[in-house]
Amino acid sequence: xxxxAAEKASLLVKPVFNLKPIxxxxxVQIDGNTAAAIGKIAGGIGFQSYYPITPASDESVYLEANQxxxxxxxxxxxxxxxxxxxxEDEISAIGMAIGAGLAGVRSATATSGPGFALMAEAxxxxxxxxSPVVVTYYVRGSPSxxxxxxxxxxxxxFAANVGHGEFPKIVLASGDHAEVFHDAILAFNLxxxxxxxxxxxxxxxxxxxxxxxxxxELDYSKAKIERGALVRMDPGxxxxxxxxxxxxxxxxxxxxSSVAWYSGDEHSESGHISExxxxxxxxxxxxxxxxxxxxxxxxxDEKLNVFGDSGAENAVITFGSPKxxxxxxxxxLLSEDKIKLQVVQVRFFSPxxxxxxxxxxxxxxxxxxxxxxxxxxxxSFVSEHLHITPTHFILKWNGRQMNTDELRDAIKRAVGNDExxxxxxxxx
Amino acid sequence: xxxxxxxxxxxxxxxxxxxxxxxxxxxxxADLGIDRSKAVVVSGxxxxxxxxxxxxxxxxxxxxxxxxxFASGIKLVNPDLKVIVNSGDGDLLGIGVGxxxxxxxxxxxxxxxxxxxxxxxxTKGQASPTLHxxxxxxxxxxxxxxxxxxPLAIALTAGYTFVARAYAYDAMFTKExxxxxxxxxxxxxxxxxxxxxxxxxxxxxxxxxxxxxKLDEDYEVKAPEEASERMSKALIxxxxxxxxxxxxxxxxxxxxxxxGQRIAEHSPxxxxxxxxxxxxxxxxxxxxxxxRLLEKLGV
Ligand SMILES: Cc1ncc(C[n+]2csc(CCOP(=O)(O)OP(=O)(O)O)c2C)c(N)n1
Ligand code: SF4
Ligand SMILES: [Mg+2]
Numbered sequence: 001x002x003x004x005a006a007e008k009a010s011l012l013v014k015p016v017f018n019l020k021p022i023x024x025x026x027x028v029q030i031d032g033n034t035a036a037a038i039g040k041i042a043g044g045i046g047f048q049s050y051y052p053i054t055p056a057s058d059e060s061v062y063l064e065a066n067q068x069x070x071x072x073x074x075x076x077x078x079x080x081x082x083x084x085x086x087x088e089d090e091i092s093a094i095g096m097a098i099g100a101g102l103a104g105v106r107s108a109t110a111t112s113g114p115g116f117a118l119m120a121e122a123x124x125x126x127x128x129x130x131s132p133v134v135v136t137y138y139v140r141g142s143p144s145x146x147x148x149x150x151x152x153x154x155x156x157x158f159a160a161n162v163g164h165g166e167f168p169k170i171v172l173a174s175g176d177h178a179e180v181f182h183d184a185i186l187a188f189n190l191x192x193x194x195x196x197x198x199x200x201x202x203x204x205x206x207x208x209x210x211x212x213x214x215x216x217e218l219d220y221s222k223a224k225i226e227r228g229a230l231v232r233m234d235p236g237x238x239x240x241x242x243x244x245x246x247x248x249x250x251x252x253x254x255x256x257s258s259v260a261w262y263s264g265d266e267h268s269e270s271g272h273i274s275e276x277x278x279x280x281x282x283x284x285x286x287x288x289x290x291x292x293x294x295x296x297x298x299x300x301d302e303k304l305n306v307f308g309d310s311g312a313e314n315a316v317i318t319f320g321s322p323k324x325x326x327x328x329x330x331x332x333l334l335s336e337d338k339i340k341l342q343v344v345q346v347r348f349f350s351p352x353x354x355x356x357x358x359x360x361x362x363x364x365x366x367x368x369x370x371x372x373x374x375x376x377x378x379x380s381f382v383s384e385h386l387h388i389t390p391t392h393f394i395l396k397w398n399g400r401q402m403n404t405d406e407l408r409d410a411i412k413r414a415v416g417n418d419e420x421x422x423x424x425x426x427x428x
Numbered sequence: 429x430x431x432x433x434x435x436x437x438x439x440x441x442x443x444x445x446x447x448x449x450x451x452x453x454x455x456x457x458a459d460l461g462i463d464r465s466k467a468v469v470v471s472g473x474x475x476x477x478x479x480x481x482x483x484x485x486x487x488x489x490x491x492x493x494x495x496x497x498f499a500s501g502i503k504l505v506n507p508d509l510k511v512i513v514n515s516g517d518g519d520l521l522g523i524g525v526g527x528x529x530x531x532x533x534x535x536x537x538x539x540x541x542x543x544x545x546x547x548x549x550x551t552k553g554q555a556s557p558t559l560h561x562x563x564x565x566x567x568x569x570x571x572x573x574x575x576x577x578x579p580l581a582i583a584l585t586a587g588y589t590f591v592a593r594a595y596a597y598d599a600m601f602t603k604e605x606x607x608x609x610x611x612x613x614x615x616x617x618x619x620x621x622x623x624x625x626x627x628x629x630x631x632x633x634x635x636x637x638x639x640x641x642k643l644d645e646d647y648e649v650k651a652p653e654e655a656s657e658r659m660s661k662a663l664i665x666x667x668x669x670x671x672x673x674x675x676x677x678x679x680x681x682x683x684x685x686x687x688g689q690r691i692a693e694h695s696p697x698x699x700x701x702x703x704x705x706x707x708x709x710x711x712x713x714x715x716x717x718x719x720r721l722l723e724k725l726g727v
Contacts, residue, residue, distance in 0.1 A: 028725040042718050046703030047505050068695055070717040077717075081695030084506050088530035092497040095490070099470075099501025102488060103509070105703040107501070125491050185714075210629045211714050215722060225709035235465045253484050256506045256704060258465050263481070263489035264473075272481050273438050273489075 026215055030056030032207035033058035035177045035218075036110070036136055036200075039184025041069050041082070042220045046105035049085045049093040055147050055207040056110040060084060061084040078286040090115035094122040099135045101126075102262060104230065104254025105186045108134035112204075113142045113155050120162050123197045125264045127167025130242070130252070130287065132191035132228075133198070136184070139320075140204040141399040151205035153320055153372035157380075159199050160349045166284075168194060170292035173201035173351040175305060175323035177211040179347075180220065185223050186302065193228040193297075194290045195252055205321045205401040233258035244282055248289035275389070293399035295351035305345040306360065312340035313365040314415055317357075317390065319346045319378050322370045322402050330410040337408070339415050346378060354385035361388050368392040368414050372402065394423045400427025432457045433703060436481045439466065443633075445596035445622030446475060449543060452594070452602035453514070457485065459607055467510040470499040470526060473551045474516035476543035476622070493524025496531050499538050506704035507688045510610060513540045517713045521557040521577050532586025535614045536687035542579050542617060543596075545624035546631050553627030563673075565630045580666035580678055583617040584659055589684050590616030591662065592677040595624065595640055597633060601675070603683050608677065614686045621675070636673070643676030652683045 030038075037059045040048070042116050050060035053386040057250060064084045071078050083100075087093045093109040100107035107204060111119065116137050125326040126133050128308035139155045141147025160171045170190045173427045174180040180202055185336055229246075233239045233253040243250045253260060261271030268274040274283075305323070308316075308330055323345045333339040346353070361367055361382075369379040392414040396402055403426050410422045432454035440446050457467060467485035471477035473492035480487025485541045490498045495513045503511040513520075520528050520542050531540070546559040553567030564571045583591045590612040594602040602620060609616035621640070623633050643665070649658045662679035692698040708715055 027727050028722050029727045030725050034725070038718050038721050041716055041721065042716055044706075044708030044714055044716055046706060048502065049501070066721060068697075070479055071706075071713050071715045072717050073710065079697070080708075080716075081691075081698050083691060083695075083698075083703055085500075085504065087497070088526055090495060092527055092530070093495045093502075096501030096504065097499025099488070099498040100703070101501075103502050103506045103704045105706075106708065107505070121491055122494070146694040157591040212727060218718075218722065220714060220718075223693075223714070223715050224712045226712065227709060235463075254506075254704060255468050255488070255502055256466060256509050259486050260483070261481060261487040261489070263487075264491060265489065271487075272434075272480070343463070344591070350647055 004127050012104065025213050028215055028218065029210050031210050032180050032202055034062055035180040036184045036202060037062040038218070039181040039215065040108060040188070041066070041365055043110060043185035043188040043221065044106045045082055045108060045226055046186070047083050047100035047107040049087050049091045049096040049109050050111065051087050051093050051115055053112045053115050055204045056112045056115070056136065056139060056206070059110045059136065065359055073096060074182065080208070089258065090118040091122065094119040094133070095193050098122060098126050098131050101132050102255050104257070104281065106192070108136060110136040110138065112138045112140050114145070116155070116159070116162070123169065124163035124165055124167060126197045127163060127169060128165070128264050128288065129262045130195040131262070132195050134187045134200060135197065136200045138202050138204060138207050147399040149204070151203050151294055151321070151372065151401060152397060152399060153203060153399065154374065155378070156201070156319070156349065156373070156377040159201055162199070167287055168196045168294070169350055170194060170196065170198040171201065172348050173320045174206065175320055175345050175347070178213055180206060181218050182220070182223065185220060189224070189226045190294065192230060193226055194294050195228065195249060196290060203318065203321045226343065230254070241271045242267060242269045244269055244286060247316060248286050248293055262427045291351050298351070300353070300356050303348040304356055305347060306342065308342040309340045312342045314339065314341050314363040315361055315366065316341055316343045316368045316370055316411070317346060317361070317378060318343065318370040321372070324372070324405070325402045325404045325407045328404045333408060333411060337412055339411065341411070349381060350419070352381055352385050357382065358388065361386065366391045368394060368411065370394045370402070370407070372396050392419070395421065395426065396424035398427060399424050430458065432484045434482055434484045438482055439478070439487070441626045442473060442624050444475070445545065445624065446479065446543060448596035448599045448602065449541065449620055449622060450479055452599045452606055453541065454483055455599070455603045456606040456610065459603070460610060462510055464525060466508060466518055468502055469512050470495045470502065470516060471513065472515040472519035474519050474548070476514060476516040476599050477519060479514045493519050495519070495525065496524065496527040496540070500519070500531070500534070500536055503538050505698060507537070507702055511538045512610065513538060515542065516549065517542060517544045517546065517556040517558045517579070521579060525557070529582065529586045531615050532583065532588050534687040535587060535589055536682050537613050538615055539609045540615065540617045542619050543622045544579065544619050545622045545628055547624055547627045549624050549627060563630055568629050578666055579617065579619040581663055584666065584679055587684070588617050589614035589681045591679040592617070593619045593621065593675045595621045595636060595675050603643070605677065609681055612680065613682065614684060617686060633656070639671060639673045640675050643674050643678070644669070647677045647680055649681040655681055655683065
């Protein structure tokens with residue numbers, strides 16, 4: 001109705017500015033939940049399970065609504081069904097997703113803090129059995145129910161440390177909507193390449209906000225779909241799922257294509273229970289070495305997003321949503337406040353890009369840590385891995401995203417007044 | 429001849445009822461001629477849950493109480509597989525009871541074999557949810573003051589479409605029941621009475637063999653209208669526990685659509701092109717085309 005009226009009205013007036021009409025369909029308006037869902041679809045998802053929770057379920061509901069996806073196989077247009085299941089709880093959601101992964105399918109679940117807490121034991125199982133699975137972790141204001149419809153970054157350490165025992169896990173956090181899309185594809189690649197769980201962090205403030213993006217930003221024609229050591233063994237033949245012959249990543253044949261055993265107990269190369277100490281040492285090391293491999297193989301520009309002035313004596317470290325505000329204030333800080341900044345948005349927390357980060361931070365006069373939590377969790381990653389401690393902290397935990405004015409002001413106070421810990425509190 | 433037993437060393441106690449179950453199950457697989465690579469045994473944690481290591485088809489030994497979700501994920505993406513869950517009574521009716529009940533709502537085509545020994549065997553004999561109130565098995569410091577759950581009554585009311593009970597030491601009978609459960613299209617539950625000679629000194633072989641008797645063959649729902657009456661009868665039968673304990677098939681209903689069929693209602697290609705079959709990548713590139721989805725988001 002309104003559109004119709006507007007169109008009619010526009011025909012009645014003479015154009016004033018000779019504006020060219022914006023070509024339709026070149027831009028998309030997308031929220032973080034949808035960006036993740038479409039990224040998963042592009043990345044070849046076959047199975048998603050979920051238990052409803054804010055702000056994660058919109059992603060799964062989108063997948064449910066679009067579960068028959070278009071394909072082009074051997075040049076022919078077709079479609080394929082994705083299975084989406086609403087489960088009885090998050091333990092079931094993660095269990096089903098891991099099961100689907102064992103059968104060779106790219107599988108995922110999406111949840112938020114309370115649900116993720118229930119998934120801890122299963123993630124440990126997936127790590128121990130070297131099973132790929134993707135958990136899209138929408139981070140809201142915690143602890144407990146916290147601020148369920150607000151945002152925050154206080155679950156970073158929980159995500160990175162989830163599950164009992166030592167096992168490789170890959171943890172990454174997106175900084176904006178375009179990153180969410182590409183990271184959803186990347187997460188599947190990493191899960192299969194390293195045969196281990198991948199936790200993809202997206203803040204509520206990205207999940208439920210919209211960006212208008214050029215379609216080119218969601219172009220995945222160059223993105224690779226890498227399935228790692230997924231093979232289809234000769235069904236007549238049994239194979240050793242955990243063969244120690246080919247380095248830390250051993251060939252994985254889906255259930256249904258050949259016989260194999262999986263157990264959360266320590267196991268031998270065949271997958272059967274083994275308490276043999278020599279085997280234990282070797283199997284443990286095999287698993288852990290995958291993380292070293294990931295650290296070596298994941299490109300630096302995936303691990304860190306670096307912008308601003310590389311010669312600046314001030315560095316800002318951050319992750320996730322403050323990226324946007326930081327990008328927006330760089331120019332004003334330089335031209336009006338005469339503050340030069342180099343910004344490092346950390347995208348990976350496991351493996352943590354310690355060496356790459358150290359190279360950037362080692363000669364900085366100030367390292368200003370910008371985060372949406374109380375304890376500066378990214379800062380403690382940095383101190384733990386780099387023996388460099390951030391000099392200043394700009395923190396906010398009131399559930400609202402950082403805005404440009406308060407962030408610019410805080411950086412001025414950190415640099416100009418040497419204020420060490422600045423707490424932000426804007427927002428309604 | 430395919431050997432359905434592995435060479436793994438079995439570490440159950442001597443004369444544990446689980447030996448009867450592994451024999452029945454492997455014989456059932458052999459009788460049905462099931463392709464080893466097309467069957468998966470999924471278990472939780474417990475003495476009973478070690479069984480996948482002893483059966484020569486694919487095995488997934490998961491977490492305490494969680495076999496049903498794992499099994500469901502496997503079956504959902506590859507409906508061509510025969511998926512069997514083996515777990516203990518503590519596993520399926522204690523920590524995992526939410527999954528056991530919820531599975532009834534889906535009626536996915538999986539088979540659940542419940543090793544019912546009245547105790548938590550692996551953790552040295554605490555009471556399981558099936559142990560009756562007032563009983564004090566060997567490891568219990570006092571009498572059990574909890575009432576017991578009845579796996580059959582739960583399965584019937586939760587929506588299971590095949591509900592049966594077997595007895596571990598009657599391997600031939602158990603084998604036949606397992607075969608029918610596997611062939612049933614929908615979720616089936618077999619409650620297998622399983623003596624635990626180490627910790628359950630009450631529900632022993634001798635105790636059971638004085639009491640059990642076999643049900644007749646009249647259990648199947650023959651028309652949809654008959655379902656509730658059949659179920660009521662089965663439910664009443666399931667309460668019979670004391671001097672006489674019935675074993676056999678209590679209920680079968682083939683009129684409830686299986687979960688895969690429900691998926692196929694909105695995804696007609698599901699059975700021919702289920703996720704495990706799909707080609708999602710060619711020459712390193714995604715075969716999925718999202719342009720239609722992006723068009724909808726165009727501004
Ligand atoms: C989350 C969790 N809690 C507790 C345990 C310890 N646990 C191992 S087996 C078991 C109970 C086993 O009893 P049941 O399921 O009846 O199997 P059975 O040994 O009798 O065959 C428990 C509580 C566990 N493995 N995981
Ligand atoms: S403790 Fe009981 S259930 Fe476990 S192996 Fe021994 S006899 Fe069997
Ligand atoms: Mg038991």
